[in-house]
Amino acid sequence: MATPPPNLAKLLGRVRQLTEEYKAGNRQSFKSFRELVSLLLSSTIMKTGGGVQLVLLKNEEKKGVIGGRKGPTDPLPLNNGRYLRLSMSLELTDTPEGPRLKVYDSSFQYQLDRDGKHWIFRYDYLRHPASQHPPAHFQIRGKLTEQLVLRQGHPLERVHFPTSRVSLEAIIRLLAIQFGVRCNEPPDVWQPVLAESEHLFFRIAHLPLSGPAE
Amino acid sequence: MYDLINMSCIGIDKMKTNGRHTTTLELTRSEIIDHIEAGARRRLHISAQDLVRRYRRGELEDPGAVADLLALANLLPDNDPIFGNAAA
Helix, strand or coil: CCCCCCCHHHHHHHHHHHHHHHHCCCHHHHHHHHHHHHHHHHCCCECCCCEEEEEEECCCCCEEEEEECCECCCCEEECCCCEEEEEEEEEEEEECCEEEEEEEEEEEEEECCCCCCCEEEEEEEECCCCCCCCCEEEEECCCCCCCCCCCCCCCHHHCCEECCCCCHHHHHHHHHHHCCCCCCCCHHHHHHHHHHHHHHHHHHCCCCCCCCCC | CCCHHHCCCEEEEEEEECCEEEEEEEECHHHHHHHHHHHHHHHHCCCHHHHHHHHHCCCCCCHHHHHHHHHHHCCCCCCCHHHCCCCC
C-alpha cells in the first residue's frame, strides 16, 4: 500500500477545520470560508501571486463577497496564463438549526483576458433569480456545428443550460483535468483535498429547481 | 481596471502564504456604488442604478456577464435607494 503524501493529512485536517468554522455561522465564518477557497485554489490551479479577497460593507455584519485578490471583479490568475473570475455572495442566515453562512450567489467564469471579453465558459448560481433563466446554469461561448438549431438572434453563448449545484471544486477539476491547467500540488494531494471539501459542502448545499417553483 | 485595493478602506486584514494572498476589505456604501458604477459604465454603458434595477426586474439579458458587479450590489441592504422600487 502506497504511503500517503506527507502534507495530505495536514491539508485534509485544515479543510475540515475551515468547513466546521464556516458552518458555525458567526462573524469568523466569513474569513474561514475565504481561507478555504484560498486553500483549494492554492493547492491547484491558481498562479503564485494570486489571491482571494473578502469584501464587506462597513458596519454590516451579515454579508460578504469573495473574489480575486482585488475583489470580485479582479480575476484569479491561473497557471496557464489565463484567468478565473470568481464571485461568491455570502450571508449569515437564521435557520431552524441556528445561524448559518450560506452562499447566495456564485459565478465562475474561465476567460483568456483580465477584462473577460474573451470568456470560454461560465457557471452561475442565483438563489433568488430575477429573470427566467434557471437559477443554476452553465454557458459556453462557442458555435454549434449544426445550423438552424438556435433561436434567431440567440447565439449559443446566450443559452443558459440548467444544472444542479456546481461546486468550486468541480470547476477546479474541470479546468485541471479537461482544460489542462497545471496544479500546484500532485494529483495524490489535490484530488483528495477537493473530494473532501466537496463532500462536506454537499452535505449542506441548497439544491435549486431548474425554474420557478410556482 | 478599477482597483478596490486602492480605494480608501477600513479594517483590512492580510495573510500571505506560499506567495498567495488573502485579504479582507471593508468598504463604505459610497465606495461600493462607485465600483459598480465604473464597471457598469465600462461594460454595459449604463449607470449602477440602471444595472441593479434592471437585474431585479428581470430585464438583464445576461446577468451572469456582470455577476461580479451584482455580487457587490448584494452587499447593500434591500431597502437601499439604489434599488428603488425594484423587487428585492
